[in-house]
Amino acid sequence: MNRGVEVELYRLAYARTGDKGNRLNIAVVCRAPAYYPVLAAELTAARVARLFAPRNPGKVVRYDLPKLSAFNFVLDDVLQGGVNASLGHDGHGKSLSYFLLTARIRVDPALLAAGDATTV
Template identity: 70%
Template sequence: MNAPLLLHRLAHARAGDKGNRLNLALVCRVPEAYAPLAAQVTPEAVAALFSARHPSKVVRYDLPNLGAFNFVLDDVLEGGVNASLGLDGHGKSLSFRLLELELEPTEDVLRALRVIEDR
């Protein structure tokens, strides 16, 4: 059985916060990854990945000139850094959770992965 193809193989991520709103930046490792990630890393897929945190809204902002996406998730930080009893009230570790998203190994995804591996 093949191991799942995880998003971290094609992209980097950073997290930030404002109150109870999580901001996740997803940056493609190579330009060839942008289109296949745009197709698979949808607001719905991200909402499902973070469903245990009950996001009330997930919005994706596309940044094609940067080869990046910005996701904004509302109401996932247990009230934010000043209100949360969680160990990570800022949500910094949640960028790593995003990078665990399993990708469908489509031809475009595998092509982008080969570009990365050939570097």
């Protein structure tokens, strides 16, 4: 187990969701490029699938965009039918980026300090 401190993903990244039918995508953008390797290791597709397990995702895929210091997660079947079928009031899943941002990530405090110095 690596040492370090545990922080919310929110401390390390921004996120935005988009929807198409019952499929959700969440773009995760590193606050600083220095965080990219940590998230590449910690925020795996399997980890995101576990976080969304109560919604029974059919499939979770992570696409890596190192030049943008970003990841794109695509989650199938987590929108309870999507905007035209869900009875919930966020059928688009617009708020779910902020659920993912509550994920706990273990990070080296030195990296955190370096990242803070280069955060836009």
